[in-house]
Amino acid sequence: MSRLELWIIILAGMAVTYLIRLSFIFLIPPDRLPEWFRRGLRYIPPAVLAALIAPDILLLDGTLHLSFTNHRLLAGSIAALVAWRTRNTWLTIVSGLLTFGLLALL
Amino acid sequence: MSSSNTNPGSFSRPGIEFLGGARDQLPILLGVVPFGVIFGALADSAGIPAFEAQSFSLFIFAGSAQFIAVSLIGQAASPFLIVLTIFIVNLRHMLYSASLAPHVNHLSNRWKIPLSWLLTDEAFIVASSRYRRGNIEFAHWYFLGTGLMLWTAWQLSTSLGIALGVLIPPEIGLDFALPLTFMALIIPTLTDRPAWAAACSAGFFSILLANLPFKLGLLIPVIIGISVGLGVEIQSASARRANGDIT
Numbered sequence: 001m002s003r004l005e006l007w008i009i010i011l012a013g014m015a016v017t018y019l020i021r022l023s024f025i026f027l028i029p030p031d032r033l034p035e036w037f038r039r040g041l042r043y044i045p046p047a048v049l050a051a052l053i054a055p056d057i058l059l060l061d062g063t064l065h066l067s068f069t070n071h072r073l074l075a076g077s078i079a080a081l082v083a084w085r086t087r088n089t090w091l092t093i094v095s096g097l098l099t100f101g102l103l104a105l106l
Numbered sequence: 107m108s109s110s111n112t113n114p115g116s117f118s119r120p121g122i123e124f125l126g127g128a129r130d131q132l133p134i135l136l137g138v139v140p141f142g143v144i145f146g147a148l149a150d151s152a153g154i155p156a157f158e159a160q161s162f163s164l165f166i167f168a169g170s171a172q173f174i175a176v177s178l179i180g181q182a183a184s185p186f187l188i189v190l191t192i193f194i195v196n197l198r199h200m201l202y203s204a205s206l207a208p209h210v211n212h213l214s215n216r217w218k219i220p221l222s223w224l225l226t227d228e229a230f231i232v233a234s235s236r237y238r239r240g241n242i243e244f245a246h247w248y249f250l251g252t253g254l255m256l257w258t259a260w261q262l263s264t265s266l267g268i269a270l271g272v273l274i275p276p277e278i279g280l281d282f283a284l285p286l287t288f289m290a291l292i293i294p295t296l297t298d299r300p301a302w303a304a305a306c307s308a309g310f311f312s313i314l315l316a317n318l319p320f321k322l323g324l325l326i327p328v329i330i331g332i333s334v335g336l337g338v339e340i341q342s343a344s345a346r347r348a349n350g351d352i353t
Contacts, residue, residue: 001179006158008185009175009192014165016193021225024204026218029211033204039339040332044205045234046301047308047331048198048227049292051324054309055316056285064313072282079286083293089133092290093283100282 075099120247127236127251131259134228137284138256139263141169146267148173152180156268163264167257168226171195198325201332202230209237210246217246224253231291238294299342304335 024033057076058064068074079096086092117125142163149159154176162172171192178188202225210218233249236242296302308331315323 001153001182003155003158005185006154006179007161009179009188010158010161010165012185012189013162013171013175013192016189017166017168017171017196017199018223020193020196020199021203021222022219023200024207025210025222025225026215028207031211036336037204038208040336041205041208043301043304043332043335044201044328045231045238046292046295046305047328047335048201048324049231049288049295050305050309050331051312051327052227053285053288053292054312055323056282058313059316062317072285075282076285076289079289080293083290087290087294089130089287089290093133093136093286096286096289097283 071100071103074103119244123244123247124251127232127248127253128255130232130236130248131228131252131255133287133290134232134284135256135259137282137287138169138228139259141173142260142263143267143270145169145172145176146264146269147271148267149176149264150268150271152176154179159268160261160264163260166192167223167260168192168196168199169260194322198227198328199225199230201328202227202234205234206230206237206249209242210249213246221246221249221253224250224257226253226256228256229253231288235291235294300335300339303338304331307331307334 053076057072058066058070060070060072065073075096078099079092082088082095083092145163146159149162150156154162162175166172166175174191174195175188178191203222206221206225210221213221229249229252232252233245236245236248236252292305296305308327311327311330312323315326317323318326
């Protein structure tokens with residue numbers, strides 16, 4: 001691929017990405033949005049996070065892996081428990097990584 | 107002076123928010139930096155010159171889209187198809203823009219333009235957790251701090267990957283820090299039944315649709331999750347009204 005083509009991809013890729021990010025913040029004022037749409041916004045963070053977490057801990061090579069041999073699921077469950085009890089990001093990560101490491105040693 | 111009771115208020119409120127945002131991005135960087143290094147290494151092995159490889163991170167600043175673009179460049183896809191793919195992959199950022207728009211609506215364009223520029227998955231997740239905590243007079247400084255921290259780390263890790271030019275073995279297991287960080291961030295968002303319903307349905311469909319291309323396996327489950335959350339909210343509101351009518 002030529003350098004010109006690479007720059008077309010970089011600059012056009014930047015333009016479309018930036019327009020998407022600007023969309024609602026800059027181009028469309030939120031008070032013009034319908035009521036149901038504004039209430040739906042509250043559910044974006046839990047939905048995005050769940051959709052990021054689930055495949056990472058439940059899928060192994062693209063297939064569902066629901067058993068005690070799934071170390072990511074076990075370590076993730078411990079981390080969820082720690083997150084729920086402590087609300088501390090670092091403790092959550094460290095407990096999850098430690099569990100994951102210990103399970104690998106067993 | 108070695109006085110131990112130094113006034114912690116030696117930073118202004120914007121300064122405290124800015125540093126707080128940068129600090130709260132640190133746990134996420136543990137998961138992001140390896141991806142930046144791998145991106146740099148992949149771009150290098152796809153034959154992209156160092157300056158152009160770095161420019162992907164500098165100007166597009168979107169991890170998944172950059173990975174997919176580089177793999178398409180490796181397959182000699184047309185520039186038009188690659189840009190279209192970047193557009194589809196990043197479409198989910200429109201949801202983030204909509205979610206944060208009410209919080210930044212009072213700011214001038216001088217703020218809106220750079221903040222939008224920094225609106226990635228990770229910046230959105232940390233910034234929206236800040237907005238949920240309230241007292242948001244200076245929260246845009248927090249958003250700026252968290253976004254700039256991520257942007258800087260993304261640039262440096264990309265450079266490192268280009269310089270190394272070799273793939274970091276995935277067995278290191280650091281990529282697992284990313285879902286763990288998200289675990290810590292999702293718990294405070296699960297405040298009621300509709301929020302749980304949104305999370306559970308989005309998680310379920312993310313498994314079901316995991317093999318969809320273009321990150322649609324993220325976008326579609328999120329849209330389903332939002333709809334289910336709204337549905338449960340409306341249903342429980344009308345159930346409450348019905349109960350009120352009976353008593």
